Amino acid sequence: xxxxxxxxxxxxxxxxxxxxxxxxxxxxxxxxxxxxxxxxxxxxxxxxxxxxxxxxxxxxxxxxxxxxxxxxxxxxxxxxxxxxxxxxxxxxxxxxxxxxxxxxxxxxxxxxxxxxxxxxxxxxxxxxxxxxxxxxxxxxxxxxxxxxxxxxxxxxxxxxxxxxxxxxxxxxxxxxxxxxxxxxxxxxxxxxxxxxxxxxxxxxxxxxxxxxxxxxxxxxxxxxxxxxxxxxxxxxxxxxxxxxxxxxxxxxxxxxxxxxxxxxxxxxxxxx
Numbered sequence: 001x002x003x004x005x006x007x008x009x010x011x012x013x014x015x016x017x018x019x020x021x022x023x024x025x026x027x028x029x030x031x032x033x034x035x036x037x038x039x040x041x042x043x044x045x046x047x048x049x050x051x052x053x054x055x056x057x058x059x060x061x062x063x064x065x066x067x068x069x070x071x072x073x074x075x076x077x078x079x080x081x082x083x084x085x086x087x088x089x090x091x092x093x094x095x096x097x098x099x100x101x102x103x104x105x106x107x108x109x110x111x112x113x114x115x116x117x118x119x120x121x122x123x124x125x126x127x128x129x130x131x132x133x134x135x136x137x138x139x140x141x142x143x144x145x146x147x148x149x150x151x152x153x154x155x156x157x158x159x160x161x162x163x164x165x166x167x168x169x170x171x172x173x174x175x176x177x178x179x180x181x182x183x184x185x186x187x188x189x190x191x192x193x194x195x196x197x198x199x200x201x202x203x204x205x206x207x208x209x210x211x212x213x214x215x216x217x218x219x220x221x222x223x224x225x226x227x228x229x230x231x232x233x234x235x236x237x238x239x240x241x242x243x244x245x246x247x248x249x250x251x252x253x254x255x256x257x258x259x260x261x262x263x264x265x266x267x268x269x270x271x272x
Contacts, residue, residue, distance in 0.1 A: 030247040037240025044244050053228065053245065060225040061252075063140055064208035067147040068201045071155050074148070076197065079159030080189065094160075098153040105150070105213020112146045112218060113137045138218055146214040151207065155200040162196035202260030206253040225249050 035041040047053045082094055100108065116122045116137040126134040136142050166189065174184045190197075212226040219227050225245060233242040 027247065027250055030243045030250070034240055034244030034247050037238065037244075039240075043241050044248070046241070047245065047248055052223075056223045056225050056228045057248070059140060059223055060209055060249075063144055063147065063224065064205045066144055067151055067208040068205045070144075070148050071151040071204050072197055072201050075152050075155035075159050075200070076193065078152075079156045080163045080193075082156075083160045083163040094156075097156055100150050101153045103150065105146075105211055105215075106217050108146045108150050109214040109217025111149070112142050112214070116142050116145065138222065140222060140224075142218050143215055143222055143224065146218065147208045147211060150211075150214070151204045155204055158196050158200040159193065162193050166192045198260050198263050202257050205256050209253055209256075210249060 034043050037043055039046065047057060078097065082090060082097075103111075114120055116135060118133075118135050118137075120135070120137060123133040123135050126132060137145075170188050170192070171184050174188050179187065210226060212230070215222055215224050215227050216230070226249070229242050229245045229249070232238040232245065
């Protein structure tokens with residue numbers, strides 16, 4: 001028994017050291033720095049009482065939630081279809097859909113500008129059709145577009161992997177009992193893909209909450225928490241407030257991932 005305990009400790013020690021060094025210690029350091037400013041520990045309360053910080057938090061969570069919902073819908077439909085239907089060019093299409101994995105956030109932000117910016121393609125088309133130029137790259141809508149763009153690749157891969165493991169006999173049984181195509185989707189396919197949806201959705205949400213490169217590229221009228229942290233740190237030299245906001249952002253991300261781990265079990269790792 002003692003030998004087994006020693007072996008367990010020996011095996012878990014590297015993971016424990018890594019977890020402490022790269023998560024616990026940085027988060028603890030951020031937490032104490034956040035309470036070391038002029039306002040002390042009230043900096044954490046200011047996140048809820050100060051309208052600027054609170055609105056940025058709400059905007060961040062809202063964009064992340066909308067991104068997650070849109071990504072799961074698009075990737076869910078596309079992933080199941082591509083997994084179950086083989087046709088010429090299938091592999092190329094999957095490669096194109098997952099290609100944005102290679103792009104950093106700054107590049108994606110620039111692509112959004114090229115589409116929906118002042119000189120973008122969408123603006124030129126809408127001006128030709130309606131006489132008015134549609135520009136939304138520098139708003140939350142543009143940020144939403146960028147987040148969805150880089151969230152789809154990893155989500156669609158997760159869905160395709162999960163769809164491959166679905167048992168077609170369950171769907172055949174449901175149809176033989178008179179279930180309509182929609183009932184098959186709602187009662188068989190979606191429940192079967194639920195762990196993948198939860199895990200991929202958690203990763204998507206956490207990534208959108210903390211993404212900085214795309215927001216920085218588009219940050220003309222965007223008030224999201226990563227940009228507020230950057231502004232507090234660089235322009236206002238308010239290191240304590242930046243640390244407090246960073247701690248809250250990290251805590252929210254960790255809570256979402258922990259809840260997803262509880263709901264989906266070990267499948268969360270597959271989403272990465």
